[in-house]
Amino acid sequence: MRVVGCGLRRQFEDAWKMRFYAMLVAVLATLQFLLAGRSAMHGLMIGGVFGILGHWRATWVSSARVQGNSVRADLVRRLETMGYCMTRGPGELTPDLPRWSRFDSQNVQLKTIDGAVDVSGPYYVLKRLARNVAVES
Incomplete structure (x- = not known):
């Protein structure tokens, strides 16, 4: 990743x-x-x-691609352990914080395209995910 x-x-x-x-x-x-x-x-x-x-x-909006559709559930689980929750829909996770204390750029979006999962969100969150995801892109 x-x-x-x-x-x-x-x-x-x-x-x-x-x-x-x-x-x-x-x-x-x-x-x-x-x-x-x-x-x-x-x-x-x-x-x-x-x-x-x-x-x-640190909060620069970045993106990454992870190969394999089966990785999506693992990414969601890891994001939930980092304090994110599904609030807006099946592909968008937001920090579990009051609305007044977070920016939209802190949200993480997951999109499945051509057998891969595209992840976009803050740089520091994606770097932490990249350290933890065993699947290489």
Whole structure:
């Protein structure tokens, strides 16, 4: 199972996540402006930007393909042990969290195409699945 990142356009489809990042950058920039001249604020701004970039990379919407239809049930079981549940339909799993505390890009979609299962979701979830799935693509 090889995890491949989706394009930048796909990342911007989750408007709430992008607004959240923009708000964080705006708050950090405002604090930087209001408290100019304090060296601790420079460190906070730099650390905050790197934290946002790290989070964006970890939650980057990615995809992977696993050969074999029989793997689908195993993937669903593994996702359920990771805190996901089937709420929207047979092919989409969402984190078992209140709606206000999660983004749509955290959802995992499973699609069966030509004898293989296409999995798309956050990078960190797919990398964890790739470590646990014994079937190679």
